[in-house]
Amino acid sequence: MAQKPSIPKGTRDFSTQEMARRNYIFDTIREVFRLYGFNPIETPSMENLSTLMGKYGEEGDKLLFKILNSGDYLAKANGEHLDARDSVKLTSSISEKGLRYDLTVPFARYVVQHRGELQMPFKRYQIQPVWRADRPQRGRYREFYQCDADVVGSTSLINEIELIKLIDDVFTRLRVPVTIKLNNRKVLAGIAEVIGAPDKMMDITVAIDKIDKIGLEKVNEELLERGLSRTGVEKLTPILKIDGPIIERLDQLGGILAESEIGTLGVKELREVIAGVERLGLNAELELDVSLARGLNYYTGTIIEVKARGVEMGSITGGGRYDNLTGVFGMPGLSGVGISFGADRIYDVLNTLNLYPEDTLQSTRVMLANLGDEEASLSMQLLKTARAEGVAAEIYPDQTKLQKQMKWANERNIPFVAIVGEQELADGTITIKDMATGRQETVPQAEFLSHLK
Amino acid sequence: MAQKPSIPKGTRDFSTQEMARRNYIFDTIREVFRLYGFNPIETPSMENLSTLMGKYGEEGDKLLFKILNSGDYLAKANGEHLDARDSVKLTSSISEKGLRYDLTVPFARYVVQHRGELQMPFKRYQIQPVWRADRPQRGRYREFYQCDADVVGSTSLINEIELIKLIDDVFTRLRVPVTIKLNNRKVLAGIAEVIGAPDKMMDITVAIDKIDKIGLEKVNEELLERGLSRTGVEKLTPILKIDGPIIERLDQLGGILAESEIGTLGVKELREVIAGVERLGLNAELELDVSLARGLNYYTGTIIEVKARGVEMGSITGGGRYDNLTGVFGMPGLSGVGISFGADRIYDVLNTLNLYPEDTLQSTRVMLANLGDEEASLSMQLLKTARAEGVAAEIYPDQTKLQKQMKWANERNIPFVAIVGEQELADGTITIKDMATGRQETVPQAEFLSHLK
Numbered sequence: 093m094a095q096k097p098s099i100p101k102g103t104r105d106f107s108t109q110e111m112a113r114r115n116y117i118f119d120t121i122r123e124v125f126r127l128y129g130f131n132p133i134e135t136p137s138m139e140n141l142s143t144l145m146g147k148y149g150e151e152g153d154k155l156l157f158k159i160l161n162s163g164d165y166l167a168k169a170n171g172e173h174l175d176a177r178d179s180v181k182l183t184s185s186i187s188e189k190g191l192r193y194d195l196t197v198p199f200a201r202y203v204v205q206h207r208g209e210l211q212m213p214f215k216r217y218q219i220q221p222v223w224r225a226d227r228p229q230r231g232r233y234r235e236f237y238q239c240d241a242d243v244v245g246s247t248s249l250i251n252e253i254e255l256i257k258l259i260d261d262v263f264t265r266l267r268v269p270v271t272i273k274l275n276n277r278k279v280l281a282g283i284a285e286v287i288g289a290p291d292k293m294m295d296i297t298v299a300i301d302k303i304d305k306i307g308l309e310k311v312n313e314e315l316l317e318r319g320l321s322r323t324g325v326e327k328l329t330p331i332l333k334i335d336g337p338i339i340e341r342l343d344q345l346g347g348i349l350a351e352s353e354i355g356t357l358g359v360k361e362l363r364e365v366i367a368g369v370e371r372l373g374l375n376a377e378l379e380l381d382v383s384l385a386r387g388l389n390y391y392t393g394t395i396i397e398v399k400a401r402g403v404e405m406g407s408i409t410g411g412g413r414y415d416n417l418t419g420v421f422g423m424p425g426l427s428g429v430g431i432s433f434g435a436d437r438i439y440d441v442l443n444t445l446n447l448y449p450e451d452t453l454q455s456t457r458v459m460l461a462n463l464g465d466e467e468a469s470l471s472m473q474l475l476k477t478a479r480a481e482g483v484a485a486e487i488y489p490d491q492t493k494l495q496k497q498m499k500w501a502n503e504r505n506i507p508f509v510a511i512v513g514e515q516e517l518a519d520g521t522i523t524i525k526d527m528a529t530g531r532q533e534t535v536p537q538a539e540f541l542s543h544l545k
Numbered sequence: 546m547a548q549k550p551s552i553p554k555g556t557r558d559f560s561t562q563e564m565a566r567r568n569y570i571f572d573t574i575r576e577v578f579r580l581y582g583f584n585p586i587e588t589p590s591m592e593n594l595s596t597l598m599g600k601y602g603e604e605g606d607k608l609l610f611k612i613l614n615s616g617d618y619l620a621k622a623n624g625e626h627l628d629a630r631d632s633v634k635l636t637s638s639i640s641e642k643g644l645r646y647d648l649t650v651p652f653a654r655y656v657v658q659h660r661g662e663l664q665m666p667f668k669r670y671q672i673q674p675v676w677r678a679d680r681p682q683r684g685r686y687r688e689f690y691q692c693d694a695d696v697v698g699s700t701s702l703i704n705e706i707e708l709i710k711l712i713d714d715v716f717t718r719l720r721v722p723v724t725i726k727l728n729n730r731k732v733l734a735g736i737a738e739v740i741g742a743p744d745k746m747m748d749i750t751v752a753i754d755k756i757d758k759i760g761l762e763k764v765n766e767e768l769l770e771r772g773l774s775r776t777g778v779e780k781l782t783p784i785l786k787i788d789g790p791i792i793e794r795l796d797q798l799g800g801i802l803a804e805s806e807i808g809t810l811g812v813k814e815l816r817e818v819i820a821g822v823e824r825l826g827l828n829a830e831l832e833l834d835v836s837l838a839r840g841l842n843y844y845t846g847t848i849i850e851v852k853a854r855g856v857e858m859g860s861i862t863g864g865g866r867y868d869n870l871t872g873v874f875g876m877p878g879l880s881g882v883g884i885s886f887g888a889d890r891i892y893d894v895l896n897t898l899n900l901y902p903e904d905t906l907q908s909t910r911v912m913l914a915n916l917g918d919e920e921a922s923l924s925m926q927l928l929k930t931a932r933a934e935g936v937a938a939e940i941y942p943d944q945t946k947l948q949k950q951m952k953w954a955n956e957r958n959i960p961f962v963a964i965v966g967e968q969e970l971a972d973g974t975i976t977i978k979d980m981a982t983g984r985q986e987t988v989p990q991a992e993f994l995s996h997l998k
Contacts, residue, residue, distance in 0.1 A: 097596060097654040097874045100642050103589035105655055107662070108669070111585040127932040129909040129939030131957075132564040136556035136688055137590065137644075137674065138610075143550055157591075158613040160640055162678040166632040174627065179619040187613055189553050191590075201550040202558055209560070211956045213942055216561070221590065225615040235589055248942040250921065261932070371922060372929055421550045456582040468703060469824060476825055479580040479714070486582030489666055489701040503664045504584075 102226070102234030108455075114439055116452045117266065118219060121239045121433055124262045128254060130217040130241045135198040137221075138189045145190075147197045147420070155225045157191040157234075158183060191223040195240040195432065196390075196417065203244055204421040212245030219435075231405065231440055242430030244418075249361060251429045252394045252413065253368035259398060259409055259431060260374045266438070267447050269401040270408070271377045275384035276362050277391050277412075279345065282355015283382065286348060287327040289320055296320065300332060300383040308332060331382060338366060341380045358393075365394060377401070390414045396431060400441045408437045458508040458524075458544055459501040460487040461494055467512045474510070474522070474540055481541055502527055508544050512537075555679070555687030561908075567892055569905045570719065571672060574692045574886055577715045581707060583670040583694045588651040590674075591642045598643075600650045600873070608677045610644040610687075611636060644676040648693040648885065649843075649870065656697055657874040665698030672888075684858065684893055695883030697871075702814060704882045705847045705866065706821035712851055712862055712884060713827045719891070720900050722854040723861070724830045728837035729815050730844050730865075732798065735808015736835065739801060740780040742773055749773065753785060753836040761785060784835060791819060794833045811846075818847060830854070843867045849884060853894045861890045911961040911977075911997055912954040913940045914947055920965045927963070927975070927993055934994055955980055961997050965990075 099105060106114060125132075138159060145153055161168070165186045173182040192198050195218045203210065219239045226232055241258065243251045256272060263270045284293035295318040303311050311332075312325050320328075334344050342363055349355030366378065376398075384395050386407075393413030400408055411431030418426045442448060458478065460471040471487050478485035488497040494511070501509045511523040516534065523534045524543050535543050552558065559567060578585075591612060598606055614621070618639045626635040645651050648671045656663065672692045679685055694711065696704045709725060716723045737746035748771040756764050764785075765778050773781075787797045795816055802808030819831065829851075837848050839860075846866030853861055864884030871879045895901060911931065913924040924940050931938035941950040947964070954962045964976040969987065976987045977996050988996050 097658045098593065099589050099596075099654075099658075100591050100593055103591060105589070105659065106587040107659070108584035108586060111587060115585070127935070127937050129912075129937060131561035131908065132568070133561060134559040134564060136552050136558070137676070138553050138556060138688065140551065140553055143552075154615070157615075159644075160611040160613050160636065162607070162610075164632045166630045166635065169630075174630075177619045177622075177627075179617045182619065183613065191612075201552075205550045205552075206558065206560070211953055213953075215939075223590070235591065243942065246942040248915075248944075250915070250925075250940060250942045253925070254940070254942075257929075368922075368925075372925060455584065459582075462701075462703070469821075472703075472706070472821075472825060476710075482580070484580050484582060486668075487703060487707070489696065489699040489703045489707075491701075500664055500666075 100234070102228030102232075104233065104235070112452050113442065113448055114435070116448060117435055117438055117442065118237075118239070120265050121262055121435070122217075122219065124258055124265065125217040125239075125241055127261075128241070128258050130215045133199075133202065133216045133218055134220060135192070135195075135202055135218070137191055139192055139198055139201065141184070141188055141190045143201050143421075144193060144197060148193055152193060156193055157223045157225055158187040159189040159191070161186055161188055192220075193224055194222050195220060195238050196242075196430070199240065199242060199430075200417045201421055203426070204418050204423045207423060213243050213251075214245055215241070215243045217241040231437060233436060237435040239433040239435050240430055242428055244426055244428030247427045249364050249368065249394075252365045252396075253372070255411065255429060255431050256365070256369045256396065257372050257374070259396070260369075260376045262409075262433065263398070264375045266442065268408075268438070268441055268445070269376075271379050271399050271401055272374070273379045273381040273384050273397045273399070274362060274365065275381055275395040276358040276393055277395060278354045278358030278361065278393065279349065279382060280358075280385065282349040282352035282358055283328070283331055285352040285355060287320075287324040287331075289324050292318070292320055292324075296328070297385040300328075301385040303332060303383045334380075334382065338378055338380050342366070345380070345382065361393060386410050386412065390417055392416070392427075394429065400445075403441050403444050405437055405441055405444075407434070408441060409433045455504060456484045456486050456506045458483065458485045458510050459497070459504075459506045460485065461497050461509060461511045461513075462488045462491050463494065463511070463513050464491065467514070467517055470517060470537075471510075471512050474512070474537065478541060483541060483544065498525075498527075510540065553687070555681030555685075557686065557688075565905050566895065566901055567888070569901060570888055570891055570895065571690075571692070573718050574715055574888070575670070575672060577711055577718065578670040578692075578694050580714075581694070581711050583668045586652075586655065586669045586671055587673060588645070588648075588655055588671070590644055592645055592651055592654065594637070594641055594643045596654050596874075597646060597650060601646055605646060608679055609646055610676045610678055611640040612642040612644070614639055614641055645673075646677055647675050648673060648691050649695075649883070652693065652695060652883075653870045654874055656879070657871050657876045660876060666696050666704075667698055668694070668696045670694040684890060686889060690888040692886040692888050693883055695881055697879055697881035700880045702817050702821065702847075705818045705849075706825070708864065708882060708884050709818070709822045709849065710825050710827070712849070713822075713829045715862075715886065716851070717828045719895065721861075721891070721894055721898065722829075724832050724852050724854055725827070726832045726834040726837050726850045726852070727815060727818065728834055728848040729811035729846055730848060731807045731811030731814065731846065732802065732835060733811075733838065735802040735805035735811055736781070736784055738805040738808060740773075740777040740784075742777050745771065745773055745777075749781070750838040753781075754838045756785060756836045787833075787835065791831055791833050795819070798833070798835065814846060839863050839865065843870055845869070845880075847882065853898075856894050856897050858890055858894055858897075860887070861894060862886045908957060909937045909939050909959045911936065911938045911963050912950070912957075912959045913938065914950050914962060914964045914966075915941045915944050916947065916964070916966050917944060920967070920970055923970060923990075924963075924965050927965070927990065931994060936994060936997065951978075951980075963993065 170185040299314040334341050346359045391412040392415040395412040397407045398409035413429040415427045462468045475485050509525045521534050522537045525532045623638040752767040787794050799812045844865040845868040848865040850860045851862035866882040868880045915921045928938050962978045974987050975990045978985045
């Protein structure tokens with residue numbers, strides 16, 4: 093019985109043209125990763141749930157795609173949870189594996205598992221899909237690609253400088269104007285200290301992270317709700333209003349945080365990183381944003397976020413320094429810093445701004461028409477020559493009207509059609525039609541390739 | 546609490562060196578696909594189970610990885626099946642999606658779903674992982690890559706000729722000596738006819754498919770068990786013993802099948818395909834193998850299988866003609882032909898024969914040492930120049946002993962180390978060490994790049 097086919101919501105098919113555009117983005121990112129000395133690794137799509145669970149918060153656990161155990165999975169299911177119809181509790185007894193949710197936790201797992209083979213500092217990049225059972229909406233998919241680069245085993249701020257410069261190189265090549273926002277977790281800790289609420293850093297951060305969306309007044313309301321004192325809120329306001337060029341902002345922030353040891357260290361780190369990238373020069377606009385937190389769960393130093401200028405779109409790249417990512421897998425004290433390009437959002441940005449180079453859709457250079465057995469047989473010899481020279485070439489497989497064959501070539505954006513008919517077969521010639529200009533010329537078969545310019 | 550990390554059985558991490566080797570294989574296949582006019586598409590990792598179930602036989606249904614529905618999946622579960630602890634029946638009410646099992650069924654689904662946008666004949670390639678809950682063993686993984694090329698919407702045998710030549714090109718480039726085995730489903734139907742058991746084609750095929758593994762005698766036993774008459778078995782034996790060069794085999798087969806219309810058609814198709822590829826010339830050995838069936842579920846014409854010569858390994862590539870792949874999705878009568886490269890087995894073959902070009906592990910060209918703040922700052926400017934010229938370059942991030950930095954470069958196969966120390970900083974020079982020869986020279990910084998040959 094025929095079914096009307098469809099795909100799961102939040103997932104996508106990519107056609108040839110979409111693939112060409114996506115590959116342009118992936119190839120650009122991959123090439124810059126390579127230039128910066130990052131080497132590729134890949135991890136399995138599935139990880140043990142014990143690796144994934146508890147790493148992304150309670151909400152994250154719910155968003156993991158879980159794989160049903162194979163075979164008679166109910167045989168080992170917990171009967172009590174089954175009878176109680178308790179989905180949450182039952183899961184662990186009928187599912188042992190899940191699809192990876194990001195590339196960071198699998199990377200941490202990889203580092204610990206392969207610690208004996210890795211040269212520290214270890215630099216790797218990883219370009220693979222991740223899966224999240226999020227509610228699909230514009231720009232949010234259930235299967236999407238991340239492109240991560242990380243250095244672990246080095247505390248040097250040179251890594252931060254390199255990664256920011258790398259981000260700048262990628263978006264320069266992609267011709268996307270971006271703002272790179274910076275912050276430092278230690279600055280956030282310092283702020284909490286100087287406003288007299290060192291134990292409320294998390295609450296403060298969660299609240300001020302929303303300032304772009306809901307405004308200062310609503311943020312202050314939330315801070316009061318979260319138990320911050322009115323004095324604390326009043327002390328915080330000037331910090332959130334810091335303004336001017338980046339160096340001035342740093343100076344102001346340094347003054348405000350002078351009393352806090354950790355805050356002062358955060359400002360010093362930011363200063364060093366910013367000086368480093370400015371010495372190298374950036375095309376991107378650099379911004380200090382003390383409200384930037386990016387979840388904060390695991391960042392301990394520099395925090396990085398990139399936004400496209402002139403396009404309404406969330407963060408298209410983000411990252412930061414983490415000091416204990418591998419601790420949960422039994423390898424404490426390993427510091428690292430990494431960034432993650434959101435390929436699908438970058439794809440949406442490039443589509444919106446129409447930033448693809450004209451030759452992105454690289455297709456077949458020449459189609460040979462198929463006008464008869466003998467003609468096709470000779471054409472296939474010419475195909476062989478073309479391919480040996482690296483020229484993508486194909487023959488129309490069926491013997492149909494030439495017009496239909498031409499239409500097919502045209503619809504596929506093939507720039508040249510070459511015809512060996514009865515006459516050409518007898519003469520040793522070939523007729524080449526330039527599909528853009530309509531010009532046609534008949535040349536010796538031996539000169540075939542040189543006429544495809 | 547620290548956990549000892551591991552990955553699910555049958556899955557693999559790929560380190561940098563493994564990635565380099567695998568990318569060499571994928572890039573080779575992709576480039577040949579491109580030269581033959583195939584364009585890429587991608588489909589989601591997850592498909593609706595309604596798309597996948599029933600397409601791979603009962604055994605295949607069991608080997609599908611099924612994804613647990615999100616949220617309170619037990620709320621919609623069938624209570625009867627739950628109480629009866631019936632895993633098989635319960636599945637459909639707690640799981641709607643599965644991971645793709647191959648690239649063929651998703652491709653058929655894609656063609657039907659996008660029929661309005663596609664130019665027929667439609668040629669596509671697809672390189673993506675697939676998942677099977679098979680029992681893991683040597684050379685069999687639960688996550689592995691397939692590399693498929695298909696043409697649909699054309700019945701021309703030129704497609705078969707092109708695909709066989711394409712296979713030959715791929716393995717020529719990879720330097721793997723192969724045998725390409727050919728058969729035709731119509732020949733199998735013809736054989737069943739002439740031995741007087743036209744209704745037993747399936748049984749005959751399943752049995753003779755095993756001839757390489759269990760030998761003629763055991764095959765005959767199985768045929769008798771499957772209800773074939775003794776006369777039938779006797780008539781079959783000379784067919785299975787057909788011998789000699791490929792054209793002679795074709796002649797013998799043509800004689801034996803002369804009485805069967807479908808068998809004769811099968812021989813004619815084989816003749817045309819073989820003549821076509823021999824005109825173009827192959828490096829591969831071509832073989833006619835009447836016992837070749839490859840599952841047979843959906844092949845209707847040519848059947849292709851590739852084995853590496855001199856390596857104990859199953860089929861490394863396979864394919865064939867199918868006439869009704871899209872019928873199940875409501876689009877009958879669309880003929881196609883395709884091949885699938887088994888990238889993971891090809892990887893195992895290349896590893897066994899050690900066939901990788903020396904420069905496969907393309908890594909960083911030069912590491913700059915890090916000997917102090919000012920030295921590093923200047924080195925980072927040199928890095929910038931190198932990268933702008935397309936030269937992969939990196940700096941050792943930490944200021945540690947030069948010896949340690951050198952060791953790191955060496956372990957990562959970086960061919961050059963460049964050093965800016967106090968002296969070089971003062972002189973405007975840089976010292977470059979060739980890690981292979983140990984030779985060292987000090988040159989002006991402006992000439993840095995030209996010394997990395």
